[in-house]
Amino acid sequence: MNALANLFSSSSLTRQMMEVSPSAVVVANHAGTILFANENVQQWFGYARSEITGSALDGLLPEISQRDDHAHSAHAMAQTPIDMEQGGPQRVVCKDGSEMVVDVTLVPVEEQSESLILANFSRSDSGTLDGQRLESERFDAIAKMISGLAHESRNALQRAVACLDLLELDFSESDRHLELSRKIRRSLSDLLENYDEVRRFAAPITLSRTATHLAPLCHSVFDELQRKCDAWANRIEIAGDDTDDDLACVDRGKFQEVFHQILDNAFDQPHGRVNIRVSHERTTIRNRAAVRICIHNDGQPFYAEALVRAFEPFYTTKQHGTGLGLSISRRIVEAHGGQILARNPDAGGAEIEFVVPRDVPQLDQAQRAAMAFPVAD
Structure with a gap:
């Protein structure tokens, strides 16, 4: 028995290793003719050993023969000394004519006087x-x-x-x-x-971040909405000490829009007046220092469906509007690396909570004062 036949004999350790491999394995000679295929080749691609043995490797991998760089072709690989594995995501033509995207690694192997190519196929996420x-x-x-x-x-x-x-x-x-x-x-x-x-x-979201106290920003948006909606009966309470717990490096204009969308929904109550409570505290998100803001209103709670779909584009329970307000808010919060959610607290009413990374640089006392009390133009 010659060296090549011994390599693929049932008692060969190399063959046994290829058979138990979780990947599909094919071995071809220097001309690109397939000499061996393990059981996974049939399970994945539908070819029996007898069907694929003796066929061309580039029939299984059509992109090999289509490449301009012939250093990647099966024949050229066998003739050229290569130190590194070659391959990547490839289309494989299955027996039924369909195609599967897999990760293919092509490795040149010298077996005594015979130059071989080992093709290792593994599951790929490329299709997804x-x-x-x-x-x-x-x-x-x-x-x-x-x-x-x-x-x-x-x-x-x-x-x-x-x-x-x-x-x-x-x-x-x-x-x-x-x-x-x-x-x-x-x-x-x-x-x-x-x-x-x-x-x-x-529109794509582009951010221009500045260190911002979020609670006063929410209060200013509340005041603007009161004037716009002539809703002077509504009340807002900011809960929390006058500290930096609500300080985060965010796009101020974008978060004005977030607060506008949340508060505008809170204002839309069938029974008129609504009381809003804004609380803030320090927390973490994905191991980063962050700010948690909770905006609670004592109006109607979210419907069960709305709790699941509140941030879905074009979803609304109102007779007017596009249903994009909270979806826009989610995009803005997530663009900052944060998260937002809706819930019905046990105390009643409805609540929107979001968490955003702080990412605040060290600021002196004058800078902090300027953020808390911006000077009017």
Whole structure:
């Protein structure tokens, strides 16, 4: 029995090791002809030993013969001294004509006078990753389309509002027509707000971070919403000592939007007045120092479905709006490396909690004072 036959005999230690390998293993000669395949080749790809033995390795791995770099071809590998393993994610053609993506390692082996190629196939996540990348590319395309539509539709709505301005000059003596015009204006205004929200959702998030006290920022957004909604009966309480527990390095403008979305939802109560309590404390997230902010309102709790889907794009329980507010908030928080969740506390009402890394540099007393009490322009 020659050396090559001995290598693949049933008693050979090398063969036994290849047979028990958790991977699919193929051995080819210098010309790329397959000499041996273990049982996993049949289980994974559907080929019996008799079918694959004697066939060409590049028939199993079509990308090998398609590469411009011939140093990766089976024949060239056998003829060229190579110190490192070669390979990577590859398409394998299965017996039924389908394709499977696996990680392939091609190793040149010198067996006495015979040059061989060992091809080791292992399960690959590349197929999953390719699917995730494709899904991401589709989302990006949809986002660009939505952003473009929102921009163009916003321009059209603004032109419609300008036309209403002119029409109202002609309707100055007709109360009925003026009232209809005001209703149209309010509807157009709602549409403009919806398009702006869709545009913000579709736009990429870029951050400009500054050290920010989050509790006062939330309070200032609350005051703005009171003026906008004429909701002076609502009350807010900031719980916690006047310390740096709420200090984090975040994009101030982006977190204004987060607080706006959360508080706007809290304001939308069927029974009018709502009491809001904002608490803050230090915590950690993924072994990093962080800030936890809890915003509780004593209004209606979340519906059971809403607790699961609150941050899902376009999900809403309201008769108006796009259902993107909390989804935008989640994107902003996660862009900062944080997490956000909704819950119904035992005390009643509803609560939104988010945690963001602090990432705060060392600041002197004057800088801290400037953050807590920003100077008006």
